[in-house]
Amino acid sequence: MPELPDVETMRRYLETTALHQAIEDVEVHAAGLIPSDEAPQRKATRMEETLEGHSFTSTRRHGKYLFVALDDADECGFMVLHFGMTGGVTYFEAMDQEPEYDRVLFHFANGHHLAYHAMRKLGRVEVIDDVEGFIEQKGLGPDVLDAEFSLAAFEAIVDGRRAMVKAILMDQGTMAGIGNVYSDEILFQAGIHPRTKINALDGEALEELFHEMKDVLQEAISCEARPEEFPRDFLGPHRHPGGSCPICGAELERVKVSSRTAYYCPNRQRQKG
DNA sequence: CCTATAGCCTGACGGC
């Protein structure tokens, strides 16, 4: 699930729930989510000791990564959350509300708790001291919704590339935040077939694509990334086997791109390149 | 530079 709109929704959720409270206790239940070569028990203990006694003070997002600043950011830095395919965060009071697949649990002084959960353990949790350094080390491109990521910047970053447009959209090194589902949504709105080579798009099509990138993600955020709230002409709720185009009614087709399943409307997204 | 594949994990679903 978690692509840019989902992670942004979680960021806002954390902003209104988990900030400015003393973290009394931390339980790492799945040390494998911490990327380090240390022994699992050692990693878990180290993270618990690093966070306990501190508090979260602010949040930040880049692409699909969520950064949570610690009160003593100079010393402790930031906790980074990545959600893989199935991760999320839940803030709750009574322990009988503890979500399933709870991988890291934070106990706050106010009696509430925050769970980082991930059914499949494909996410990551770690503590870093430098957000910019982390982004660079991961090789992430600009966040798609960053105001400085302009049409000119997009054109420059894509200039000379020849890959399929869907692969480019999903490449976090080109730009950060778009995954399989939202790349399909963006291409649907832009009327572009997912296997189109990006260099086959003319200036007008590229500009349309750029605006749909921004608009689709913004719209999804305003819906808190909940497909049932999406505008009627969005592909999302129809994106399943047998689903039909919300605009023309044609049955959606599927094709593999970058080893992922792309859904598209054969009527409105004709292949050109 | 580009594409494809496997691996990391777990659960849901369809077929036998």
Add this chain to the structure above:
DNA sequence: TGCCGTCAGGCTATAG
């Protein structure tokens, strides 16, 4: 019912 393969919205590493 049980077993098996396949697929699922993530990223990384590797090979051609």
